[in-house]
Amino acid sequence: MTDRRTITLTVNGVRHEREVETRLTLGDFLRRDLGLTGTHLGCEHGVCGACTVHLDGEAVRSCILFAVQADGARVTTVEGLAKPDGTLHPVQQAFRDHHGLQCGFCTPGMLMTLAAFLAENANPTEREVREAISGNICRCTGYQGIVAAALDAARTAAKGA
């Protein structure tokens, strides 16, 4: 017997209604049911941060949240970060400018984490940036480029405002 529910949620501004098994995680739902494979699943137990998305504006780990729990919610994934015309989000642009990624596996989680963090803390110190990404594991960059990108994105956003 499988336990199923019909859920309705908005992902990157688009409304979706789907029937899901209740034990389906939000991460798997985004990737398999909606085809939004930008969200990466790494450890699948809430440690690596690759699966970070925004749930009603807050950064959360989508591998340990069930899709059914997002019923009625507004979800943003990395696909929803750039503007519809393709203009990159300041954090994305800064990652490109500062070599904030190598293999790219952690990148969607890093971007979603930093976008949420900078929205709340527009003028962070390096230490605060490092603490903000302490829940996101990168095995390539040594974090230097990521930290530089985050600090630059904060400066860019401050100039733009």
Add this chain to the structure above:
Amino acid sequence: MKPAPFTYHDPRSVSDLVALLGKHENAKLLAGGQSLGPMLNFRYVVPDHLIDLNRIPELAYIRPGSGTLEIGAMTRQRALERSAEVKRACPALTEALGFVGHFQTRNRGTLGGSLCHLDPSAELPGVCALHDAALTVTGPKGARQVAMADWGVAFMTPNLAPEEVLTSITLQLWREPHGHAFVEMARRHGDFAIAGVGCLVALDSAGKAKRVALALVGVTQAPVRLAAAEKLLTGTDLSDDALRAAAAEIDKLEALDDAHVSAAYRKRLAGVLLGRAVRQAAARARGATQGTPR
């Protein structure tokens, strides 16, 4: 699909929740899911029924009282961290929250979830011990109160029957001016702490400690108050000798021992952290001052 199949329930009120708990065997309560989620994914826990508490708004609130701070069990850690009221009334809680996982996990994690999971190294149960919290547990026979000192009955086992749910936590605040501190050591920021110490200190006009509270996490099976150390420090000027004598009380505890951290190291570290916590709390007590003059 990571977790084994279960039947999902999302009650909208505490009364509906209690009715569900009375009806189903092998049910697990889902609070913030930051510990239970991984346990379900690994199939460490295989409940037949998963009862989600996230759609019960009456369980999430921060309610300052007279000399108390009452917090609904489903209040998110992030809401507590951001709360100016919590920072004013109970800054040890705000300070400890900075060590709890990462901001993404605090966005979901709850105070009640942390208390019911009862990881030995969890910071929030330590703060509850520090502030002599009273826990309200609700079940089919109504509500009952459990003192934090009686909450942990064994390793990761709270004083909670299968048909009961933790609904609120009431922290006792000190009325006299005092200082606070929460310090810990973890291998990486946000990891489970090897040891952590929370401290409250009130000083008399001569600068001697007139009241001391010390809570220890990570060392024993559940958080503990260090009553003997508190007693040793009370009335002293918190000198290095006094702190050493207080820290020696930790040696008498039966400490957790694992492949990464031996019991001896854990205790030695806890003694160092005790000194740091007391010194920081005392410095803050000298500087002026929390307390709840209402």
